[in-house]
Amino acid sequence: MSSDRIVGIDLGTTNSLVAFMQGSDPVVIPGDDGLNLVPSVVALDEHDQIIVGNSARKYLIDTPERSVYSVKRLMGRGLEDIQEELKLFPFHLADDLHPGEVLRIKLGQKTFSPPEISAFILRQLKRNAERFFNAQVTKAVITVPAYFNDAQRQATKDAGRIAGLEVLRLVNEPTAASLAYGLDKKQNGIVAVYDLGGGTFDVSILKLHDGIFEVISTNGDTHLGGDDIDNILIHIALDDIRGDMGMDVSRNGEAVARIRKAVIETKIALSSQATAHLDVELPEGRRYQREITQEHFEKLIQPIIDRTVGPCKQALKDAGLKPEQIDEVVLVGGSTRIPRVRALVEDMFKRTPHTGLNPDEVVALGAAVQANILAGGSEATENMLLLDVTPLSLGIEVAGGVTDKIILRNSTIPASATQHYTTQVDGQVNVAIHVLQGERELAKDCRSLARFDLRGVPPMTAGIPRIEVKFLIDANGILHVSAREQRSGKQAEIEVQPSYGLTDEQVESMILDSFDYAEEDFRQRQVIEARNEADTILAALEKGRQSPAWGQLTSPEKKQIAKLENALVQVRGEDDYAAIRKAIDTLNQATTRLAELMMDSAVSTALTGKTMDEADMGEGPTAPHPVAKAEFK
């Protein structure tokens, strides 16, 4: 059923993709520009319409104040978390932000939260898929960096909801990649996945066992990627321009955007050639040009790629493995195209890394595999099962501001833990609990996930109530909490205040707001539905031509039908919903008599011993009446 088709989405820092399982192979669905990658760029055009992807890229240069890229770096984070990011990225934040509040980014006069911006990208991917299938798409598997914390995962799920997608599963990117790799060779062994993308780094170590993909350990850095390499080159260029040309363009958004575009091209070129030429047009007709050698480039980026070594070592240590015990290394993410990165990985794991699949696409392909498994599986995914882990320990703040860990990192998810609490004061009815995520000893150094107020504890002498709080990390890596006072059996009520997260009400209102930008979607959907209907009628008509009833029509009738059929075929390819609708209706009217004749002949064949089915009045999605309205769900 096309209505239940689940797509796999890689919502990347730099590029995003949507894929699905076509038969036994996952494939990427291209956009209407024919390209697989949708740049994760969102802009507001001069008519306040949202533009996404390749067509939004020119706005980065023309109207940088009305466009945004790398918004993934802001997902699930608060103002105090992103001070470093703000120094390096041209994010335009709303002026009236307060600490502890969900961020809002300015595009022109409007402001959007990071999940809303991500939702625009998701919506574009959804549209691409709907165009491809000619059917609505409402369910998706979305990938996230393995090292994403709870808030970042929540934010991604919220983005899906705002975009009108039911997010069936969040899958960790390196794990998804391993699924794509594991599909064709179902072998057993230990695999390390090194995933250096545009803005995040993950490393995961997996044990493959007869189709089970068991993650043993994972580690990473959610703020490390190709973006950081670009920033180094941008700063060198800005310094050059200031020093050699006496110009300070660092506050000129357009100039910086041009430099950024040029250094990215240079970076890519240096993966395959020894030198590259940097050439940027500057204001006042000036021009910045310089040569950069691969050797120099490698020296510049070494400190950045060295930051991947620590997480790799930690992942090995947590898995209790030596590098020699790794059977295979898989490279994921565009930044792994850099020869120096490959050399580093080879050195670390003592293995030549695998690069069979396109590192930009492999995560989306794996997401499509997981989507297929969730949908009930197929021959290609039979026996495949992913057992993932939580990347960070989950704890509770106890006396003295210390973190008491209750679920350790690298625990297979879903995972649960139960803690007991009591009161400290006679008659106390509320107990405050602070949930933390991270590895540090002190609560202040961990990520504050949420503060829970257990309410409705029956008043008793201090220390008597026994409140059981259950923490559950689900298969998406997201935390759920429930509580019960055991002496009275009373369900203590929990109020979750996600730190830096959106409340349900906020998400609901964002879904409503998003309809302002969804007109395009709605139009698109109408066109898709009308096209489907047109196809049904055209197919039914084809059947009708083969039936004896066709011979009973007069030749002007046949001519008229052929004319209207042509008209429908013509408008079907266009984007005009009303025109398709009209052509369907007129063809419908013109074929009413044909339908009746077919009906009669079907009834008479039935009387002579044949069944309705054998009367051959069309099959598949067509209704018994060849021109009856088909139903689309």
Next chain:
Amino acid sequence: MHMNDQFDTGMVVLANSGPTSACWSCGEMRAAHFCTSCGKVQPPAPADHFSFFGLPRKLDLDVARLERDFYELSRKLHPDLHGVTDTREQEWSLEQTSKLNDAYRTLKDPIGRTRYLLSLEGVELEEQSKAATEKARSTGQMKQQVVPPDLLEDVFELNMQLEELRVQKKMGEDDPALLEEIGKQKLALEAKQDVLLSELKGYWEEWDSAAEIDDSGRTRVRDKMVDLLNRRNYIRNLVRDVNKVLEM
């Protein structure tokens, strides 16, 4: 190695824990966690980690077998395989799988397994340690741990050396001889941990067979295991301290 005879009959473990009842969906008799007839996940029943796997409370268990059962049960219970069923079954799948994962994580690790079994026997190692930590904190003192007597001399020596290294590191000095000496001590401590682990395994057999003997036998083995785990914990903390200074 102790082997439960039932283990060799294949899927027995999956149908093994506690009384079974009729499947909520098809009405056939079912296994503990899922229906052997229609495959539907069943509502979770209270079970400790051992009984979840249909295992007796014994310490010397076949870890390879445990892993196989873990994979087998994952293939039946995991939420990914129940993505398109009714919400009630999805909830049960989530709960059952989290129990499965928690049980497997605890039982596959020799130390974790022993601690867990001791906690089922009413020994709260965790609580003891926490109480000590809290007491130390409230009195504003460093947590005092009882040094195992046979380690007393070594620990004293090591602490002196660590202090010296700490000072040197702060001054930016470098003393290869001292580093080498501390490195040696660290290796010795790690070796000691391994020795304790194999010693613990010796107690496992005693415990598993004592279960059929008498109460005083059980108490004796239990106390030996508690003592050993405390010693091991002490050494582990010591190694952690050494690493902290080395990484300064």
